[in-house]
Amino acid sequence: MKKKLALLMAAVFMLSSLAAVSGCAKKDSGKILIGGLAPLTGEIAVYGNSVKNAATMAFDEINAAGGVLGKQIDYKVYDEKGDPSEAINAYNKLMDEKMVALLGDVTSKPSIAVAELAAKDGILMLTPTASAPDVTKPGSNIFRVCFLDPFQGAAMATFAANSLKAKTVAVLYNTSDDYSQGLAASFKAQAETLGLTVINYEGYGADDKDFKSQLTKIASSSPDALFVPDYYAKDALIATQARGAGITAPILGADGWDGVLTSVDASNISVLNDVYFSNHYSVQDTSEKVKAFVKNYTAKFGEAPNALAALAYDAAYMMADVLKTAGSTDSKALIKAMAAIKYEGVTGTIQYAGSGDPVKSVTIIRIVDGKYNFFDKVTPK
């Protein structure tokens, strides 16, 4: 009886592994495969899904208008769960499926991991939203649509000094995240250059949920502003605990705060009042292009597009644009076309001057009564 059971289990395992193998994608020569990586589940799922939705919408529009090079674009997105090793696995899978170019990843940490591989493989990689400087360093085939973190961090320090008239600032950042670390460092550097005093520079770890010790310390030194450069789920917890610790000063952040309203329940929404964060665009922008994009996205997905959706929309159109310019799917031609591109998108003008990083303006968003309000725009010199 036991032996029969063991044989039966072995047969079941073998059959299920066969099923997995036969599920491998067969290459369709009538379509251009553009690979995508995004965190569709996990702590930053809001970002992954925004990117996926917007890029899908863009590619659908492009395909409806006849596609590119006479073919339809097949945009295939894999869920990397916000984890660098999952991202690498998914990237390898897409390479096996012979993707033409990569639209991704979404956040800095997995993007840096994948960029190393993409640089070796020489394939065009366009990340719509990863903002840490290290993402484009591994190779000249890696580009991004958004502005850099050092610029964001510095812009927020300038905002604190000029608009909020702050004299002392505190920083609370995630020590195990590249995005957070980079922003904290550039904020501190600019703040000190402008003559502000950084009275607290506290850190926490990736899995931490309790920040009361650090916030109590910060509260007792009464800074004029608190800079928290992390993603929305942690930001929600920090804001709640900060207000509970008696910190009434404005809380500043970067584009990772986008989506924070989904992580705070309506009954607690007052903790987010007086939050200012830098972002890539505002839903309230009055240009024709933005209005059309917002209208279509809202109609299709039932919610207003956030900044990452806007960036992904631009990224998708940029991919189609370089395919047209290059006239083929050859990686070298695509990379050359991307380096020379000048694209007017929903998030501004995107142009590259010798590196993979565009120079763009920063929009400052203020949260008031559970709404994102456009506050100011900061243009680089």
Place this chain on the structure above:
Amino acid sequence: MQNIPARTLDDLLVLEDKRMVDFIQQLINGLQIGSIYALVALGYTMVYGIVKLINFAHGDVIMIGSYVAITTIPLLAAFGAPSWLCIIASVLFCAFLGFMIEAVAYRPLRNAPRLCSIITAIGMSLFLENLAMLVFSPNPRPVPRIFSTKPIMVGGIQFTFNTLLTIIVSVSLMVAIQFFVKNSKTGRAMRAVSEDFGAAKLMGINVNRTISLTFAIGSGLAAFGSVFYSSTYPLVEPMMGSMLGLKAFIAAVLGGIGIIPGAIIGGLIMGVAESLTKAYINSQLADAVVFGILIVVLLVKPSGILGKNTKEKV
């Protein structure tokens, strides 16, 4: 002797005062998280005491308790009831869940080697986590306000009503449980079963019912812990029980596993150590210090702080 100007001396005194206030503040933070650890550690310690099993699924019972809370609160709001009544739903559901886990997963393996029970416990933990991911999605969900988190000032020390309630209710529960186990008939039955399973059975104690009750009480306490935890950190996700469960388990071991006052002391020590390390040493070292304390205690006294070295008497 130098003549210190009065103003500087006053400043010094104020600074000392402020440092004292800060210290008390951090102590309160530590007591709050320590109380939650202690509540959860009680579940681990009671179960280990009675069936010598480390219930790895206990951390996930907390997670389920939190999800029950966020599901119940909108229903309560629809009836105009205050949201803290969700505690009742959470406690009842978790007690029932604890009872079911014991009946389904652990009781059939009571006579099997201990290793089987441990593997089943891990399996149960994974099952609960993945079930929650399927039913509720892996994305973190915000928790509506349960207790007020507005800062209150008392004598220069700032805390929230939530903090105060957590500490007071947790301590009361811990005292109640200790009293229950020491003085009630069922408590005596629990102690008898944990001392000698066979003899307790011979004495006419219904061991199955006693064990089920232990699991139910432990899980019910964990539900209290989960509501206070969710009130303080208002974001629930399927994996939230793993770190909390691990820390609470370590707290139980630190205080002496199987001993109820040990779980309480272990939890509070861990919470305070964590908070003070983050405040005065380095926030990155908090976990290292806490686990370091565990290692030192186990090296010096392997049975834990309140543990007794029971040797087999021939």
